[in-house]
Amino acid sequence: MTEKNPRTLLYLDGVSVSFDGFKALNSLSFVVEPGELRAIIGPNGAGKTTMMDIITGKTRPDEGEVFFKGDIDLTKRDEAEIAQLGIGRKFQKPTVFENHTVWDNLELALNRGRGVFATLFYRLTGEDKRRIEEILATVRLTARRDDLAAGLSHGQKQWLEIGMLLAQEPELLLVDEPVAGMTDAETAETAILLKDIAKTRSVVVVEHDMGFIRDLGVKVTCLAEGSVLAEGSIDFVSNDPKVIENYLGR
Amino acid sequence: MITSFLVKSLDRTIAVAVAILLLLAVIVPALNLLTAPDHPLHVPTYMVSLFGKYLTYALLALALDLVWGFCGILSLGHAAFFALGGYAMGMYLMRQIGARGSYGNPLLPDFMVFLNWKELPWFWYGFDMFWFAALMVILVPGLVAFVFGWFAFRSRVNGVYLSIITQAMTYALLLAFFRNDMGFGGNNGLTDFKDILGFNIQADGTRAALFAASALALAGSLVVTSGIVGSKFGKVLVALRDAESRTRFLGYRVEHMKLFAFTVSAMMAGIAGALYVPQVGIINPGEFAPANSIEVVIWTAVGGRGTLIGPIVGAILVNGGKSIFTAAFPEFWLFALGGLFVLVTLFLPKGVVGTAQHHLARRRQARAAARKEDEQTDLEDAKPMAAE
Numbered sequence A: 001m002t003e004k005n006p007r008t009l010l011y012l013d014g015v016s017v018s019f020d021g022f023k024a025l026n027s028l029s030f031v032v033e034p035g036e037l038r039a040i041i042g043p044n045g046a047g048k049t050t051m052m053d054i055i056t057g058k059t060r061p062d063e064g065e066v067f068f069k070g071d072i073d074l075t076k077r078d079e080a081e082i083a084q085l086g087i088g089r090k091f092q093k094p095t096v097f098e099n100h101t102v103w104d105n106l107e108l109a110l111n112r113g114r115g116v117f118a119t120l121f122y123r124l125t126g127e128d129k130r131r132i133e134e135i136l137a138t139v140r141l142t143a144r145r146d147d148l149a150a151g152l153s154h155g156q157k158q159w160l161e162i163g164m165l166l167a168q169e170p171e172l173l174l175v176d177e178p179v180a181g182m183t184d185a186e187t188a189e190t191a192i193l194l195k196d197i198a199k200t201r202s203v204v205v206v207e208h209d210m211g212f213i214r215d216l217g218v219k220v221t222c223l224a225e226g227s228v229l230a231e232g233s234i235d236f237v238s239n240d241p242k243v244i245e246n247y248l249g250r
Numbered sequence B: 001m002i003t004s005f006l007v008k009s010l011d012r013t014i015a016v017a018v019a020i021l022l023l024l025a026v027i028v029p030a031l032n033l034l035t036a037p038d039h040p041l042h043v044p045t046y047m048v049s050l051f052g053k054y055l056t057y058a059l060l061a062l063a064l065d066l067v068w069g070f071c072g073i074l075s076l077g078h079a080a081f082f083a084l085g086g087y088a089m090g091m092y093l094m095r096q097i098g099a100r101g102s103y104g105n106p107l108l109p110d111f112m113v114f115l116n117w118k119e120l121p122w123f124w125y126g127f128d129m130f131w132f133a134a135l136m137v138i139l140v141p142g143l144v145a146f147v148f149g150w151f152a153f154r155s156r157v158n159g160v161y162l163s164i165i166t167q168a169m170t171y172a173l174l175l176a177f178f179r180n181d182m183g184f185g186g187n188n189g190l191t192d193f194k195d196i197l198g199f200n201i202q203a204d205g206t207r208a209a210l211f212a213a214s215a216l217a218l219a220g221s222l223v224v225t226s227g228i229v230g231s232k233f234g235k236v237l238v239a240l241r242d243a244e245s246r247t248r249f250l251g252y253r254v255e256h257m258k259l260f261a262f263t264v265s266a267m268m269a270g271i272a273g274a275l276y277v278p279q280v281g282i283i284n285p286g287e288f289a290p291a292n293s294i295e296v297v298i299w300t301a302v303g304g305r306g307t308l309i310g311p312i313v314g315a316i317l318v319n320g321g322k323s324i325f326t327a328a329f330p331e332f333w334l335f336a337l338g339g340l341f342v343l344v345t346l347f348l349p350k351g352v353v354g355t356a357q358h359h360l361a362r363r364r365q366a367r368a369a370a371r372k373e374d375e376q377t378d379l380e381d382a383k384p385m386a387a388e
Helices: A048-055 A079-085 A102-109 A116-120 A126-138 A154-167 A184-197 A210-216 A234-239 A241-248 B002-009 B012-034 B045-071 B078-100 B110-114 B130-154 B159-178 B204-230 B232-242 B244-249 B254-280 B290-303 B309-328 B330-347 B351-387
Strands: A010-019 A022-032 A037-041 A063-068 A087-090 A172-176 A202-206 A219-224 A227-232
Touching: A010 A048, A022 A048, A022 A063, A022 A227, A037 A210, A048 A172, A048 A202, A079 A087, A079 B244, A087 A154, A102 A126, A102 A154, A102 B232, A116 B232, A116 B254, A126 A154, A154 A172, A154 A184, A184 A202, A184 A210, A210 A234, A219 A234, A219 A241, A227 A234, A227 A241, A234 A241, B012 B045, B012 B204, B012 B309, B045 B078, B045 B204, B045 B232, B045 B254, B045 B290, B045 B309, B078 B130, B078 B159, B078 B254, B078 B290, B130 B159, B130 B254, B159 B290, B204 B232, B204 B254, B232 B244, B232 B254, B244 B254, B290 B309, B290 B330, B290 B351, B309 B330, B309 B351
Parallel strands: A037 A202, A037 A219, A087 A172, A172 A202
Antiparallel strands: A010 A022, A010 A063, A219 A227
8 A cells, every 4th residue: 555655745545435336436545746747547437536526525435544735634524625625626517607707706716715704795805806817817718807607618618617726726636627628729728737737736637538648748547447557657557458458448 | 894895785776776765665655644635646555555565575585586596595485484573573563462452461462361371471571572572573583594504505405305395394384383382373373463662553654654664674685685695705605506516616615605695584584574564464374374485486586586676576566466466356366376477487587677687788788889889980980081
């Protein structure tokens, strides 16, 4: 099993969970270091999304340990608390608040007081305004700031959601299939954006698009049937006979 | 902090609506009290009470809009909070009767004497004081909503399941208040009121004052809800209505947000009920009937949910229609109400006010676009002139 390192940002050990007898995760162990960009691949049903559900508190594991920043036990906390601790999550299907403007989407995501009264009496400060403008520029949505999110294209929604994650200022970002449905140009730009983001925080990307993962050029973990099959560089993993048999070969 | 909250709440339509309500609060009582009965502008007292009642319905619909329109909680039990506020006011009015009841008991209301009770139940203590009753008008519905919401939202009961348990809640209260042992007058409820704050409840002046109070309460609640909806908290409400789990993953405690909105809404419904009871002169368990809560949903839908003004317009329109319709063709009213709901859902999903606002916004956009084009052609026209 993996050694527990006090510097480790995210630490999963022997995590298992089953739904109606189906073992979605089977004694999964997995470590993310601070500042690391990690890609996760694997066939459908390998447990990629379940793993994210466990890290973000949506699902409780049947057994195993999940620790954040060394000693914060994530299995005992709910989604809101885990988000406030600094774990951001992007869904597979882009989910932005369609009835809010692009600006309001980012304002809501901003890492500020999230209680009832903090939001009731919230006023936009100069600092918050600058931060939102900065993010708008990063995700290239400055021109659309006053438009409703419902009017954005699919790719723009994906980018807005990434912008919202940035506004959350997480230490760990979990990104589920960020380039699904994007054009090749958008995909290449997203790779650049994610690499940029990973300079200041850890990012875990789940993706099917092997070209995109090659673009990222990072350590790859291949999951299958709820546990880690292989881990290493993209060339190492894609030459592993088990990976070829389980995933690439099919 | 509070002032910025209030300033933000006063967007233009809301400001106009508040101004109209304040004007009504002055003009209607004046036309009732200061003009002779044969004057063409005279407003008869029965009309004052009727419209006063509509205003309390409008306040109830506004309260529902806060949770349904902005939070996505379709409460089918909001009339329960209205009735609880009404009962709190009714208990105060009962104790004002004093020795003037049929049995002449100075302490016990008539129904307790009739049931052979010897002393006042503990929960009737304090209701002889207006301030205490007024506090209970807000606290009791607020507390019931808080406890109910605490369990429902924490267990993440959503959508149609939540609607069903709100309906069950009001039905349970209906059955409870029907029982004589509950100590709230059972089947007959509370009635035969004499005075409110020392004024005869039947007098024209008191009726006019109650109308004015209803208009002021509605105006005040409109300012408060508009402030809530316009704040960042309001944006979070809309966000969790549309994408609840996304909101959770941004770090918001969705259950706390819903609980706050639900409790505030129930308190507003309680105030509406408390103003309703002295104007109609009775409160009985029938007010808890599930159908009442469903009617509130129809008013809100007809007016336009999520617009704040819509529910007010809807409540007045539908109830005005009901008053006319039930007088002319009493047996057809329920068909008309059902038909109205179907038609609005099919053809006016945004309701009357929502549809009007939508068209206005489209026209304004088109006009702005046309103006931009004009400016561009002007510029192009100007260019060759400059070149010459």
